Amino acid sequence: MTYKKLAQDFLDTANVSIGDTVIIEKENVSYQGILLDRSGDSDDEYIVLKLDNGYNIGINIVNAKISLIEGGDKPQINYDNINITKDDEKEDILIISTGGTVSSIIDYKTGAVHPVFTAEDLLKSNPELLDLANINVKALYNILSENMKPEYWVETGKSIAKEIESGVDGVVVAHGTDTMHYTSAALSFMLSSPVPVVLTGAQRSSDRPSSDANINLINSVGAAKSDISEITVCMHSTLDDGYCDLHKGTKVRKMHTSRRDTFRSIDNEPIAKFKKGQISSINTNSYIRRNEKELDLNNKIESKVALIKTFPGITNELIEYHIDKGFKGLLIEGTGLGHLPDYMINSIERANEEEIAIVMTSQCIYGSINMNVYSTGRKLQNAGVISGYDMTPETAYVKLAWALGQSENLKEVKTIIETNIAGEINKKSSIKHFLN
Amino acid sequence: MTYKKLAQDFLDTANVSIGDTVIIEKENVSYQGILLDRSGDSDDEYIVLKLDNGYNIGINIVNAKISLIEGGDKPQINYDNINITKDDEKEDILIISTGGTVSSIIDYKTGAVHPVFTAEDLLKSNPELLDLANINVKALYNILSENMKPEYWVETGKSIAKEIESGVDGVVVAHGTDTMHYTSAALSFMLSSPVPVVLTGAQRSSDRPSSDANINLINSVGAAKSDISEITVCMHSTLDDGYCDLHKGTKVRKMHTSRRDTFRSIDNEPIAKFKKGQISSINTNSYIRRNEKELDLNNKIESKVALIKTFPGITNELIEYHIDKGFKGLLIEGTGLGHLPDYMINSIERANEEEIAIVMTSQCIYGSINMNVYSTGRKLQNAGVISGYDMTPETAYVKLAWALGQSENLKEVKTIIETNIAGEINKKSSIKHFLN
Numbered sequence: 001m002t003y004k005k006l007a008q009d010f011l012d013t014a015n016v017s018i019g020d021t022v023i024i025e026k027e028n029v030s031y032q033g034i035l036l037d038r039s040g041d042s043d044d045e046y047i048v049l050k051l052d053n054g055y056n057i058g059i060n061i062v063n064a065k066i067s068l069i070e071g072g073d074k075p076q077i078n079y080d081n082i083n084i085t086k087d088d089e090k091e092d093i094l095i096i097s098t099g100g101t102v103s104s105i106i107d108y109k110t111g112a113v114h115p116v117f118t119a120e121d122l123l124k125s126n127p128e129l130l131d132l133a134n135i136n137v138k139a140l141y142n143i144l145s146e147n148m149k150p151e152y153w154v155e156t157g158k159s160i161a162k163e164i165e166s167g168v169d170g171v172v173v174a175h176g177t178d179t180m181h182y183t184s185a186a187l188s189f190m191l192s193s194p195v196p197v198v199l200t201g202a203q204r205s206s207d208r209p210s211s212d213a214n215i216n217l218i219n220s221v222g223a224a225k226s227d228i229s230e231i232t233v234c235m236h237s238t239l240d241d242g243y244c245d246l247h248k249g250t251k252v253r254k255m256h257t258s259r260r261d262t263f264r265s266i267d268n269e270p271i272a273k274f275k276k277g278q279i280s281s282i283n284t285n286s287y288i289r290r291n292e293k294e295l296d297l298n299n300k301i302e303s304k305v306a307l308i309k310t311f312p313g314i315t316n317e318l319i320e321y322h323i324d325k326g327f328k329g330l331l332i333e334g335t336g337l338g339h340l341p342d343y344m345i346n347s348i349e350r351a352n353e354e355e356i357a358i359v360m361t362s363q364c365i366y367g368s369i370n371m372n373v374y375s376t377g378r379k380l381q382n383a384g385v386i387s388g389y390d391m392t393p394e395t396a397y398v399k400l401a402w403a404l405g406q407s408e409n410l411k412e413v414k415t416i417i418e419t420n421i422a423g424e425i426n427k428k429s430s431i432k433h434f435l436n
Numbered sequence: 437m438t439y440k441k442l443a444q445d446f447l448d449t450a451n452v453s454i455g456d457t458v459i460i461e462k463e464n465v466s467y468q469g470i471l472l473d474r475s476g477d478s479d480d481e482y483i484v485l486k487l488d489n490g491y492n493i494g495i496n497i498v499n500a501k502i503s504l505i506e507g508g509d510k511p512q513i514n515y516d517n518i519n520i521t522k523d524d525e526k527e528d529i530l531i532i533s534t535g536g537t538v539s540s541i542i543d544y545k546t547g548a549v550h551p552v553f554t555a556e557d558l559l560k561s562n563p564e565l566l567d568l569a570n571i572n573v574k575a576l577y578n579i580l581s582e583n584m585k586p587e588y589w590v591e592t593g594k595s596i597a598k599e600i601e602s603g604v605d606g607v608v609v610a611h612g613t614d615t616m617h618y619t620s621a622a623l624s625f626m627l628s629s630p631v632p633v634v635l636t637g638a639q640r641s642s643d644r645p646s647s648d649a650n651i652n653l654i655n656s657v658g659a660a661k662s663d664i665s666e667i668t669v670c671m672h673s674t675l676d677d678g679y680c681d682l683h684k685g686t687k688v689r690k691m692h693t694s695r696r697d698t699f700r701s702i703d704n705e706p707i708a709k710f711k712k713g714q715i716s717s718i719n720t721n722s723y724i725r726r727n728e729k730e731l732d733l734n735n736k737i738e739s740k741v742a743l744i745k746t747f748p749g750i751t752n753e754l755i756e757y758h759i760d761k762g763f764k765g766l767l768i769e770g771t772g773l774g775h776l777p778d779y780m781i782n783s784i785e786r787a788n789e790e791e792i793a794i795v796m797t798s799q800c801i802y803g804s805i806n807m808n809v810y811s812t813g814r815k816l817q818n819a820g821v822i823s824g825y826d827m828t829p830e831t832a833y834v835k836l837a838w839a840l841g842q843s844e845n846l847k848e849v850k851t852i853i854e855t856n857i858a859g860e861i862n863k864k865s866s867i868k869h870f871l872n
Binding site for chain 2: 144145146148149150153154162177178179182184254255256257258259261262264303305306307308309310311312313314318321325333334335336337338339340341342343362363364365366367368369370374375376393394397401417431434435436
């Protein structure tokens with residue numbers, strides 16, 4: 001694709017073409033960057049620049065002036081020969097693509113975003129990754145993450161373990177943002193890894209102005225090369241700079257529908273900050289180092305687990321329905337410190353008698369469950385409800401499904417839930433990490 | 437109750453008694469405040485001071501020194517004659533008590549908190565309220581808020597309307613914090629009020645050190661006297677000062693299980709800040725003024741409404757169950773911009789065919805629904821799903837129950853849901869109000 005009509009006329013005024021570094025001046029603001037190609041049936045009044053900070057922005061050319069700074073090397077990479085020569089000095093990083101916005105493009109006819117990129121396309125649109133590491137790409141799925149299922153976690157875990165076994169120095173998982181934190185929690189419980197496994201995504205697709213795909217991928221490859229050998233999520237940390245936060249995979253949550261800095265550590269601080277593929281700061285020294293753990297995969301999951309959020313007006317029948325349907329685990333998103341209405345305790349007792357594991361978390365999102373403070377909490381504990389402590393409802397749901405995959409014995413499941421396995425429980429107060 | 441053994445011996449060293457202003461010096465820190473009585477079977481190594489900032493703190497007397505600053509007026513109020521003479525210069529404020537921690541005391545035997553105060557007790561433990569206004573108290577319920585039901589919202593609305601009709605200048609509703617934001621949303625939709633209606637509560641009960649009950653009540657009475665004639669929530673705004681934020685009743689949420697500053701405006705800023713019962717700052721001028729609206733009560737609610745939070749592994753059967761059970765409305769807490777797994781669309785279509793209203797919100801909590809961006813969202817809209825825009829899931833659940841109380845016609849319900857009624861929808865970007 002190339003620019004058309006007005007946009008092409010505008011570019012011709014300065015004799016510039018795709019790949020050149022240009023300055024555009026408009027209304028007393030000037031933008032310097034590399035002229036990018038425009039995808040699809042886009043409006044011919046806009047051109048797209050990649051700024052130095054890595055953002056792509058769209059600029060309306062009406063009343064704008066363009067001038068050439070430096071001709072670009074065109075094409076910057078040979079698209080027909082993406083598997084460049086392996087550099088033995090560099091780390092081998094594998095990118096596993098599962099779909100999502102980071103590997104999507106916009107459909108300019110409908111305005112909707114579709115998952116259509118292959119893993120190779122992903123690399124082609126982010127050629128800078130090749131400067132950081134020897135990159136291999138593998139397309140595992142091509143789905144938007146609202147369609148992720150526990151069985152896909154199982155397959156993703158298996159796939160990652162296989163690649164680690166074959167010797168990669170780090171893995172990046174490109175994933176849709178909607179349920180990335182569920183998948184990162186699942187991989188955290190399933191996988192003990194000697195190398196970093198970093199999940200990343202994008203809130204805006206690569207071909208859109210101000211996409212975050214490029215920055216997130218670059219910093220994720222940087223994190224996958226680092227010594228932080230945990231299952232993490234690496235995403236944009238603030239609205240307006242090139243930093244990414246590296247979050248513990250069990251303590252992170254998507255907290256905004258549209259902002260690029262949507263992923264936030266809950267009751268915790270991010271492990272580190274990355275910029276331009278390098279660590280720029282580290283918040284804590286308590287992380288697992290490269291080769292500290294041996295590779296181990298334990299990816300059995302029980303699928304008969306439900307997440308139930310309580311509300312004023314909820315009925316007992318909902319619990320009874322899940323008991324009758326043969327569910328093995330119920331993750332409750334209660335109110336406050338971990339409460340349900342009094343009238344539900346009978347059904348909770350019945351679930352407990354039928355050996356169903358019931359775990360309590362809070363719809364407050366932040367803070368820890370404490371069923372010792374109020375009479376309701378004490379009744380729930382007596383009825384067999386297990387504390388989710390400071391786990392997010394999403395992490396606790398995943399952990400419950402995983403724990404039920406490890407044991408059919410309710411006492412053992414309770415012990416697994418109450419034991420910190422992958423940084424998901426911090427029994428000491430983490431009260432200061434609120435809304436950060 | 438009075439102090440015992442060690443504590444009484446300690447107090448005797450300076451010949452002080454309850455109500456006196458004292459200084460206690462311990463480990464180079466000194467605390468000045470009014471000596472309070474100690475409740476229940478408490479440890480005899482602690483005494484309780486009310487500091488100038490309104491907090492009660494417990495101080496261990498080991499290695500501490502006490503001295504008398506000023507004798508107190510004892511008793512400060514006549515507990516047998518709480519209905520003091522009406523002062524015509526002051527506003528008439530009604531406190532309606534529904535229960536919750538703000539009207540609870542701790543059971544020192546079990547450590548659990550029980551709702552046991554009457555509304556009169558509430559006033560007795562917060563005598564400063566009488567300096568601010570003519571206070572009348574009314575005990576409507578005595579329940580912890582996890583036990584609130586939509587039918588109690590209906591009664592609370594009726595009760596408030598009756599009191600406003602009889603001429604009070606403002607109403608404070610003392611409420612448990614767990615579901616206070618559900619009730620504040622319900623009252624916002626039900627009630628058009630010429631005077632302020634302020635909900636408040638406490639994270640720590642009145643008789644515990646560092647209770648927030650007193651500060652919250654004082655500032656709520658201040659808010660009920662003010663010109664901000666909305667349905668609001670008035671609660672502690674930061675951990676360590678005497679400020680309260682006044683939140684719009686439809687845009688507020690309990691965001692932490694235990695912190696006192698747990699209530700936060702979502703995608704919005706608080707209307708104002710209060711300190712010592714006075715406005716200390718106003719963030720916006722767009723609020724409803726006193727007497728701007730006439731009293732109107734519209735408290736019909738449909739109770740067959742469910743809140744369903746999606747998760748990877750959710751099944752169609754859950755939707756089918758609610759259809760078969762005759763539910764009239766489903767509030768979906770989807771992922772990201774408002775998504776459900778693809779495979780659920782069939783059931784959503786069936787629900788729509790059966791005239792069930794389905795409203796989409798996001799488990800991100802912050803940000804707006806936008807079902808135009810991704811293909812999944814467009815399919816859901818085609819299946820009849822109504823956008824909840826930037827409503828919190830809790831507010832949207834309440835609004836759906838209320839909208840179904842207003843009309844049985846699905847088109848009309850859709851129009852009500854999509855129309856801003858009580859500040860709950862802000863279609864313009866409110867993206868900057870994130871985690872504040």
